[in-house]
Amino acid sequence: MKRIRAFGDDRKTPSNSDYRPDIDGLGPLSVLGVIANHFGFPNITGGFTGVDAFFVVSGFRITRLIVDVIRSNRVFWADFYVRRFRRILPVGLGVVRAAPLVSGRCVRRL
Structure with missing residues (x-):
């Protein structure tokens, strides 16, 4: 099944051996935590944790991209x-x- 790419989407495709679906799924989960916190759902906390997780996932992706490019001497x-x-x-x-x-x-x- 071919993956549809969004405008400006530079993520690795699932067919790539470096693809990490666990990391790919953490971003949306962290955003949902932030949204739930902002809407004030009872007994759902973690908005700040969601922001922290989002930044960690983003940093991981960008660092991995930079390391891959440096290793390839581009x-x-x-x-x-x-x-x-x-x-x-x-x-x-x-x-x-x-x-x-x-x-x-x-x-x-x-």
């Missing part, structure tokens, strides 16, 4: 930052667009 810094930009910019713009709409509905008028 020049990559410009390409590395272009891929980060392509991956983060669409989501960042979506958040910037959605935040005023969501906050306008959630904040009580005084």
Whole structure:
């Protein structure tokens, strides 16, 4: 089964022997912990732990990418930052667009 790649998606494919599905699944789980904490679900805590886990997973992925590139003796810094930009910019713009709409509905008028 072929994996559909998102715009700017530079993750390793599952067919690659270096692919780590356990690490790949920790990111969404940590985000769910943060979301649950923000919505205030009773008996569900761990928003700060979710943020910590997300940063650890992100650091692991980026460090592994850098080590792989250094071992292969490729020049990559410009390409590395272009891929980060392509991956983060669409989501960042979506958040910037959605935040005023969501906050306008959630904040009580005084």
